[in-house]
């Protein structure tokens with residue numbers, strides 16, 4: 202079996218069984234015969250001690266070899282190589298042709314069916330415990346169907362398909378050997394701060410590389426619970442949080458937490474516009490102060506110890522539809538600026554929508570959002586508006602907190618995941634309060650926090666003059 206580039210191993214109809222499993226039976230037989238010969242010689246010798254030790258070592262050796270042989274065969278039989286070879290044969294993924302192979306005794310031409318072409322698969326197991334099966338598209342009769350084996354391959358390996366990536370020259374089927382697990386939210390004493398958002402045990406990202414979030418889902422799909430877990434992650438990294446909750450629902454209760462109040466939590470249109478303006482002002486102020494010189498090239502807010510500033514906006518569509526044109530245009534402009542310009546300065550938007558609609562969020566803006574999530578079942582158009590057009594078959598979501606996620610730089614198509622579990626005894630507001638008042642919350646950025654506060658106060662003054 203040939204090794205392909207990127208550590209892939211190649212399998213086709215023509216692949217041979219590797220040497221060890223192929224000759225292991227022969228090896229065992231040889232060992233057994235040697236043992237038998239030794240036993241016979243030993244039997245006819247007259248020393249009892251020699252007889253005993255010889256018999257014992259023969260017995261141990263035989264057991265060891267038989268066990269190794271069973272293990273090798275077992276490993277080989279369950280290997281992707283053996284399974285894919287069987288798959289190719291049973292599904293006739295090869296081409297035969299009748300060829301002349303000589304002459305018969307009576308002089309007539311001898312013909313035989315021989316295999317002339319086969320589908321080619323590559324496979325590898327990754328460090329993340331994923332099994333990648335790659336069906337090659339070699340411009341032959343197997344190319345058209347290379348992207349249609351998900352059900353068969355799932356059955357072959359007894360694993361659900363995790364991801365499928367359809368490219369011009371190949372189609373990758375990715376299976377998780379160790380399934381991902383949900384995080385269980387629990388009281389988590391702050392030990393150190395970093396800029397990671399944790400989604401599941403396997404899925405997480407750094408906000409300095411992946412900025413902004415879009416969360417879409419119908420009512421009851423788990424959006425608010427999921428955004429709570431994101432808010433805690435942001436709070437742990439020392440972020441300055443602003444909450445926009447036009448429905449005055451659960452999120453607006455954050456105003457009762459010390460340090461939030463009406464200044465940071467808005468429900469009424471004018472308050473919402475003020476908060477959006479304030480965060481824009483902070484962003485512009487940071488650009489003026491830190492990013493004007495050429496030395497700032499390639500730097501981000503982390504290089505200047507600036508805390509992230511995050512604005513969480515629940516039900517953007519409901520809000521923007523219900524305001525007059527002036528406010529609509531103003532708020533839309535602020536949102537757009539933040540999404541397009543916010544990353545380097547550390548100003549981020551977490552946008553929550555009941556359904557993705559291009560009238561609320563345009564394709565180009567959506568594409569600037571690094572982490573996009575659709576919770577619950579959605580129509581094809583719904584998925585398309587959230588992730589752009591992809592070639593994946595979204596499975597029916599039966600678990601309430603299940604959905605699809607696509608993170609820039611990590612996934613080139615959406616993958617299934619389940620949001621962190623929030624148990625009944627977990628008190629989100631208490632946890633947020635304990636994080637916010639923790640002394641470890643990014644002490645070195647306090648100075649910059651003050652500068653931001655001055656900027657936002659200036660913005661409030663401008664707003665009240667307006």
Ligand SMILES: Nc1ncnc2c1ncn2[C@@H]1O[C@H](COP(=O)(O)OP(=O)(O)OP(=O)(O)O)[C@@H](O)[C@H]1O
Nearest residue numbers: 419420421422423424425426427602620621622623
């Ligand atoms: N991560 C979770 N852990 C535990 N329970 C959850 C989780 N997510 C959702 N639920 C359950 O589902 C219910 C609905 O979730 P949630 O309120 O987050 O939905 P939603 O999408 O925000 O709905 P709406 O748009 O109506 O506000 C919750 O009250 C809770 O019982």
